């Protein structure tokens with residue numbers, strides 16, 4: 001494995017993508033980008049990252065931001081708990097580290113929402129710590145280089161790979177970590193054919209030598225996700241729309257359109273909503289979470305009186321001040337279109 005270090009570093013220097021958070025080695029920038037990148041593609045993150053940094057350019061700003069603004073900035077990225085953890089971590093940095101991002105791996109790892117991968121990435125990229133950052137890309141590249149049929153999601157396997165890579169880390173550990181991740185993202189691709197003909201490590205890669213690069217790593221058969229049906233009420237009264245905060249389950253504490261579990265017939269709507277003028281079928285959405293899938297059916301329900309259990313806001317007010325999770329995004333778009 002030691003032999004991969006120098007061709008990998010050379011390749012990375014020549015081929016690294018120019019990304020906004022790579023302009024400096026500021027740990028705040030690297031931290032925010034790493035959390036955003038956990039479930040979202042690089043291209044999509046660029047816009048969110050810029051907007052976030054414009055609004056909250058420093059750790060102090062993040063520690064003081066009100067929750068509504070924070071969630072609005074996070075809107076569309078999903079996994080809202082990550083946004084809450086960012087703020088908690090910023091408050092801890094202000095309190096325990098005088099507002100300066102800690103340098104030690106263990107201190108970084110102790111911050112809310114930061115796991116081994118992120119702590120390894122920040123400490124190596126920003127502080128040249130001899131730490132590795134093992135994500136799915138790194139596991140795939142390693143498995144192919146070694147032609148090993150690894151379960152790349154297994155924590156014990158990750159730990160073993162971490163120990164092996166730690167032994168070969170060069171001084172510029174951050175470049176090594178970013179290089180191997182970048183190779184996994186752009187050359188040693190998942191599912192699709194890896195681009196071995198332009199890979200800087202092809203003459204060292206055992207999977208390439210044995211023509212097994214498409215079989216390695218083993219595909220993990222995912223458990224069927226639990227499906228939940230949901231009826232979404234897009235209640236409209238005098239140009240205002242009803243929203244409320246979700247009180248339980250996933251997305252708890254976030255704004256949403258009122259809804260109930262299961263599909264119901266229009267004739268049963270009065271059991272849930274008073275003063276109905278008319279009901280129109282709107283749109284549907286399927287939203288996939290890590291462990292479950294929401295199958296959502298939305299209806300525009302015009303009412304003659306505003307139920308005071310809800311907050312009634314215009315679309316402009318919702319757009320400006322309330323973060324509506326992506327799961328409800330298509331219904332918001334539908335309302336926008338229908339009001340044109």
Ligand code: SF4
Nearest residue numbers: 188194196199202205
């Ligand atoms: S040679 Fe192919 S399989 Fe091996 S690391 Fe490079 S891209 Fe991946």
